[in-house]
Amino acid sequence: MEAIVHDPAGAVIGLDFDGTLSPIVPDPAQAVIHPKAPGVLAELGARVGAVAIVTGRPPATALALGPGLADVPGLVVLGHYGFERWEDGRVSAPPPPPGVPNAEAELPLLLESLGVQGVRIEDKGRAVAVHTRRSPDPEGALAALREPLAKLADKHGLVIEPGRMVLELRPPGMDKGHALGLFLTEREARSVMFVGDDLGDLAAFDAVRASGLPGVTVCSGSTEVTALAERADLVVDGPDGVVRLLEELVSAITRS
Numbered sequence: 290m291e292a293i294v295h296d297p298a299g300a301v302i303g304l305d306f307d308g309t310l311s312p313i314v315p316d317p318a319q320a321v322i323h324p325k326a327p328g329v330l331a332e333l334g335a336r337v338g339a340v341a342i343v344t345g346r347p348p349a350t351a352l353a354l355g356p357g358l359a360d361v362p363g364l365v366v367l368g369h370y371g372f373e374r375w376e377d378g379r380v381s382a383p384p385p386p387p388g389v390p391n392a393e394a395e396l397p398l399l400l401e402s403l404g405v406q407g408v409r410i411e412d413k414g415r416a417v418a419v420h421t422r423r424s425p426d427p428e429g430a431l432a433a434l435r436e437p438l439a440k441l442a443d444k445h446g447l448v449i450e451p452g453r454m455v456l457e458l459r460p461p462g463m464d465k466g467h468a469l470g471l472f473l474t475e476r477e478a479r480s481v482m483f484v485g486d487d488l489g490d491l492a493a494f495d496a497v498r499a500s501g502l503p504g505v506t507v508c509s510g511s512t513e514v515t516a517l518a519e520r521a522d523l524v525v526d527g528p529d530g531v532v533r534l535l536e537e538l539v540s541a542i543t544r545s
C-alpha cells in the first residue's frame with residue numbers, strides 16, 4: 290500500500306464487480322453498484338496510473354449496472370474475464386465463440402432431465418451462466434449441476450468457471466490473472482492492488498504476486514467464499530468495506 294501512496298502515478302488499481310463493487314443480490318439483472326463506488330473511483334482515477342474493473346460480466350453490463358462508472362477518469366473495463374475490453378467508450382473483442390450458443394441451446398433439456406428446481410440461465414453473449422441462488426437448495430443444485438455442465442462445456446470446447454452460486458460455461462484461453470498481467474505490462478505499472486470476492490479472482494491474486502511489483506491483494510469478505518480471504522493480504526467487509534478502503538486510499542494519497 291505504501292508504494293501506491295508514495296507513487297500513485299505508477300499504480301494500477303484492479304477491482305472485480307459483483308460482490309466487490311456491487312453487493313450480491315438474488316437476481317443478477319437487479320445488481321447495482323454501491324452508491325458511493327463511482328464517486329470514490331472517480332477520485333482515485335484522477336490520482337493513480339489506472340483503475341481497471343476486471344469482471345466476468347460483459348463490460349456493457351458492468352457499465353449499465355454501475356451508473357457513473359463511465360465518468361471515472363481513464364477507467365478500463367476488462368470484461369468476460371478479459372476477452373472484452375471497454376475504454377474511452379469503445380469495446381474491443383475477438384469474434385464470439387460458436388460453442389456458446391450451441392451449449393446454451395442444449396441447456397433447457399439438460400436442466401429438465403436433472404430435475405433441479407429454480408435454476409436460472411443468464412445469456413451473456415460470449416458465455417452462458419447457470420445460477421442456483423434462487424433454487425430452494427442452492428448448494429445442492431450447484432453440486433448436482435457440476436458434472437453434467439462440465440461435460441456439456443467440454444463437448445462444445447468451453448470451460449467451466451465456478452462462482453458464487455453459479456457455474457458459467459465460457460471459452461478457454463483467458464482468465465482474470467492473464468488479463469491483469471497483460472494490463473500491468475501495458476501500463477508499465479510500478480505497483481498494484483487487486484480487490485475481489487470470488488474464486489475467479491484468485492488468478493488475479495496470482496498475477497499480483499507473479500508481477501514482482503509491490504502489490505496488495507484485498508478480499509471483499511463473505512461467508513459464501515472463504516478461499517480468497519485465506520490468500521488475501523487484507524480482508525474487508527464486503528462492498529461497504531471496499532468503498533471505505535478506497536476512501537482511505539484516496540485520503541492517504543491526497544495527504545502524501
Ligand SMILES: O=P(O)(O)OC[C@H]1O[C@H](O[C@H]2O[C@H](CO)[C@@H](O)[C@H](O)[C@H]2O)[C@H](O)[C@@H](O)[C@@H]1O
Nearest residue numbers: 306307313314315317320344345422453454455
Ligand atoms: O467477476 P464478477 O464481476 O464478480 O462477476 C462474476 C459473476 O457475477 C454475477 O453473479 C454473481 O452476482 C449476482 C448478482 O449479485 C448473484 O445473483 C450471483 O449469485 C453471483 O454469482 C453475474 O451474474 C455473472 O455473470 C458473473 O460472471
